[in-house]
Amino acid sequence: IKKKKLRPVVYSLPLPLLRHSSSRTFQIDYDKDCFLKDGELFRYISGSIHYSRIPQYYWKDRLLKMYMAGLNAIQTYVPWNYHEPTPGHYNFTGDKSLEHFLQLCNDTGLFVILRAGPYICGEWDMGGLPAWLLQKKSIVLRSSDPDYLASVDRWMSVLLPKVKPFLYQNNGPIISVQVENEYGSYFACDYDYLRHLVKLFRYYLGNDVVLFTTDGAGKSYLKCGTLQGLYATIDFGPGGNVTQLFTVQRHAEPRGPLVNSEFYTGWLDHWGQKHSTINKAFVAKSLDEILALGANKNMLQCALNEFCSSKGANSPYLPQVTSYDYDAPLSEAGDPTDKYFAIREVIRKYKKVPAGPVLPATPKFAYGTVLVKKVIQFYNLICIKLCFFYSGARYDMSFGFMLYRNALPRNCSDPCPLSSPLNGVHDRAYVTVDQVFQGILERNKIISINITGRAGAQLDLLVENTGRINHGKDINDAKGLVTNLTLASDILTDWTIFSLNIDEVVATGHLNKLQRPQSPMYTPATTVPSFYVGAFQIPSGIPYMPQDTYLKFQGWSKGQVWINGFNLGRYWPTKGPQLTLYVPAHILTTSVPNNITVLELERAPCGEELNTPCAVEFVDTPVHWGIEFQSLGTERLKARPPMVGRLGRGTWSRPEP
Numbered sequence: 001i002k003k004k005k006l007r008p009v010v011y012s013l014p015l016p017l018l019r020h021s022s023s024r025t026f027q028i029d030y031d032k033d034c035f036l037k038d039g040e041l042f043r044y045i046s047g048s049i050h051y052s053r054i055p056q057y058y059w060k061d062r063l064l065k066m067y068m069a070g071l072n073a074i075q076t077y078v079p080w081n082y083h084e085p086t087p088g089h090y091n092f093t094g095d096k097s098l099e100h101f102l103q104l105c106n107d108t109g110l111f112v113i114l115r116a117g118p119y120i121c122g123e124w125d126m127g128g129l130p131a132w133l134l135q136k137k138s139i140v141l142r143s144s145d146p147d148y149l150a151s152v153d154r155w156m157s158v159l160l161p162k163v164k165p166f167l168y169q170n171n172g173p174i175i176s177v178q179v180e181n182e183y184g185s186y187f188a189c190d191y192d193y194l195r196h197l198v199k200l201f202r203y204y205l206g207n208d209v210v211l212f213t214t215d216g217a218g219k220s221y222l223k224c225g226t227l228q229g230l231y232a233t234i235d236f237g238p239g240g241n242v243t244q245l246f247t248v249q250r251h252a253e254p255r256g257p258l259v260n261s262e263f264y265t266g267w268l269d270h271w272g273q274k275h276s277t278i279n280k281a282f283v284a285k286s287l288d289e290i291l292a293l294g295a296n297k298n299m300l301q302c303a304l305n306e307f308c309s310s311k312g313a314n315s316p317y318l319p320q321v322t323s324y325d326y327d328a329p330l331s332e333a334g335d336p337t338d339k340y341f342a343i344r345e346v347i348r349k350y351k352k353v354p355a356g357p358v359l360p361a362t363p364k365f366a367y368g369t370v371l372v373k374k375v376i377q378f379y380n381l382i383c384i385k386l387c388f389f390y391s392g393a394r395y396d397m398s399f400g401f402m403l404y405r406n407a408l409p410r411n412c413s414d415p416c417p418l419s420s421p422l423n424g425v426h427d428r429a430y431v432t433v434d435q436v437f438q439g440i441l442e443r444n445k446i447i448s449i450n451i452t453g454r455a456g457a458q459l460d461l462l463v464e465n466t467g468r469i470n471h472g473k474d475i476n477d478a479k480g481l482v483t484n485l486t487l488a489s490d491i492l493t494d495w496t497i498f499s500l501n502i503d504e505v506v507a508t509g510h511l512n513k514l515q516r517p518q519s520p521m522y523t524p525a526t527t528v529p530s531f532y533v534g535a536f537q538i539p540s541g542i543p544y545m546p547q548d549t550y551l552k553f554q555g556w557s558k559g560q561v562w563i564n565g566f567n568l569g570r571y572w573p574t575k576g577p578q579l580t581l582y583v584p585a586h587i588l589t590t591s592v593p594n595n596i597t598v599l600e601l602e603r604a605p606c607g608e609e610l611n612t613p614c615a616v617e618f619v620d621t622p623v624h625w626g627i628e629f630q631s632l633g634t635e636r637l638k639a640r641p642p643m644v645g646r647l648g649r650g651t652w653s654r655p656e657p
C-alpha cells in the first residue's frame with residue numbers, strides 16, 4: 001500500500017483513511033533495552049493531557065505548548081463512562097471526539113501513548129467505569145465477572161476499531177497502548193481478567209502494537225498487575241532513588257526499556273484539604289536523574305479542568321475538587337508556569353527542544369461583578385410546566401441529584417433524630433420538613449441530625465452525588481440512600497424517589513425566564529437549595545473578546561454553576577482549597593447577554609433578610625489555596641510546603657494490596 005503522509009485536514013471532512021503501512025514499526029528491543037521506531041533507537045518523553053477534561057476548542061493550544069516544551073509524545077486516558085453514558089449508547093462527537101484529538105496529536109508531531117482502560121483511575125468518576133454497571137448489585141468490577149466482561153467486550157468492540165487506524169503501524173501517532181491501570185493495587189488479582197483483556201486488545205489491534213501495564217513502584221504491586229505479553233512499567237513521583245526504583249521494574253522486566261509511566265509533577269486536591277504542590281526544582285532534579293538513565297517517561301504535564309460532573313473521590317470518602325490543576329507545568333487555563341520552563345530546560349539537556357517562542361498564557365479578563373437573583377427553590381422544580389423530576393427512576397443515578405420524599409411517621413414537635421446508622425447517605429443530603437431547612441447529612445461525617453415537624457409533614461432529602469470513588473476496593477460506589485434511614489426508632493421506608501438531570505433543566509433556559517419566586521411557599525430563607533440567575537453583556541467590537549476568566553463566589557457556600565448552559569462544575573468555598581472556577585472563553589459570547597445559573601445548596605450571602613444583593617465576580621487570576629469563612633472573608637491556607645522526600649503521593653499513601 002503506497003505510504004501516504006498525513007496532511008492536516010479540515011475536520012469537517014471525514015478523517016482520511018489511515019492505511020496500514022508495512023514500513024512503519026514500533027517495537028521493544030530486549031537486547032538493547034530500548035524502544036525501536038522504524039528500527040532506530042527511540043526514547044519517549046511524554047506528558048499527560050486528558051482530552052476529556054479540556055474543551056476541544058483548546059486541544060490544539062495545549063498540544064502545541066506540550067510540543068514546545070520538548071515533549072515528543074503525549075499520554076491520554078480513554079474514560080469509558082465519558083463515551084458510553086448509558087448502556088449501548090456511544091458519543092464520540094464534539095468534546096468527546098477521540099479521533100479528532102488523535103488526529104491533532106498527529107498533526108502537531110506528537111506520538112500518543114493511549115491508556116485505553118477499561119479502568120483508568122485518574123480522579124475520574126469510578127475510575128472511568130460507568131455507574132450503570134452497578135445495576136448488578138453483586139458485580140465484581142475489574143474481574144472476570146461475566147456481566148462485567150460482557151460490558152467490557154461490547155465497549156471495546158466500539159472503542160478499539162476506532163483506535164486501530166491511528167496506530168503508528170497504520171501511519172497514526174499511537175506508539176503503545178496501556179491495558180487496565182495499576183491493576184496490582186486492586187484486590188481482585190484476577191489473571192483471567194488480564195488474559196481476557198490481552199486477547200481482546202490483540203483481536204482488535206493486531207499483534208504489532210506494544211501493549212503495556214502500569215503499576216506502583218513496588219514488587220507487591222507487580223505481582224498482580226503484570227502478565228506475560230504485557231510490558232510492565234511503573235509509576236513514581238520525585239524524591240526517590242530513581243536507580244533503586246527502576247530495579248522494581250527490572251523485577252518484572254529484566255530486559256527492555258526503563259519506563260516511568262507517571263512521574264508526578266504535582267498532585268491531586270480534595271475538598272477541605274490544602275492545595276497540593278511540588279516544588280519545581282525538586283521535580284527538575286528527579287526528572288534529570290530519570291532522563292540520565294536513558295529511561296522513557298511520562299509526566300503530568302497539562303493541568304485540566306473538570307467541567308460537568310465527572311470528578312472522582314478517594315477512600316475514606318474524600319471528593320476531589322473541580323479543578324484538576326495538579327500544580328502541573330501547564331495550568332488549568334493552559335498557562336505555562338515556572339515549572340514548565342524548568343522542565344523544558346532539563347529536556348534540552350537530552351534532546352532538541354523546538355526553537356521559537358513558547359505560546360504565551362491566554363489572556364484573562366476580569367468581567368467584574370454580576371448580580372444574580374433567586375428565582376426558585378429546588379423543591380418547587382418538581383413539576384413546573386416541564387416536569388423535570390420523574391419518580392420511580394433507577395435509584396442509582398449516574399450524576400447529579402435525587403429527591404427522596406416521605407411523610408413524617410410520627411409527631412416530632414420535640415426534635416427527633418433522623419439518622420443513617422450505616423452511613424448510607426451517598427453523599428450529601430439536604431434535609432427539609434415542609435420545605436423548612438433542618439440540616440445536612442454527610443457521608444462519613446454527619447450521620448444524624450435532629451429534625452422537627454408534625455406527623456404527616458413532608459420530609460424531603462435532596463441527595464447529592466459528589467463523585468464516585470475512583471481507586472481501590474470501594475469503587476462500587478452507588479449513589480443515593482444506599483441504606484435505610486431511621487427517625488427515632490422507626491425505619492423509614494416507602495420513599496418516593498425523583499431523579500433530576502439539572503443540566504437538562506438549565507439547558508431549557510426556563511429558569512432564566514422566571515421573573516419572580518415561583519411559589520407561595522417561597523421563603524427568603526437563604527438556607528434552602530435554590531436557583532439564582534443573572535446575565536452579563538460582554539461588549540462586542542473589542543479585539544480578542546471574549547477572553548478566559550475565573551468565577552469567584554465570595555461568601556457563597558456550596559453549589560454548581562452554569563454559563564450559557566455549560567456546566568462549569570462545583571464550587572465549595574466554605575471547604576476550599578479551590579476558590580475560583582476556570583471559565584474558558586469559548587463558552588462566552590459578545591453577541592447576546594451571557595446567562596449565568598447558580599444552584600446554591602446551602603447558604604447564599606444575600607437575600608431580603610440579609611438586605612444584600614446576590615452577586616458573583618469574574619476575576620482574572622485563580623485561587624486554589626483558600627477557604628471562605630462565612631462572613632469572615634477569604635483567608636488563604638498556607639500552601640503546603642513542598643513534599644520533600646515523598647514519592648509525590650500526596651496526603652494519603654498508596655494502600656498495600
Ligand SMILES: CCCC/N=C1\SC[C@@H]2[C@H](O)[C@H](O)[C@@H](O)CN12
Pocket residue numbers: 120121122123181182185235262268471649652653654655
Ligand atoms: C496512593 C495512590 C494510589 C492510586 N494511584 C494514583 S492516585 C493519583 C494517580 C492518578 O489517579 C493516576 O491516574 C493513577 O494511575 C495513579 N494515581
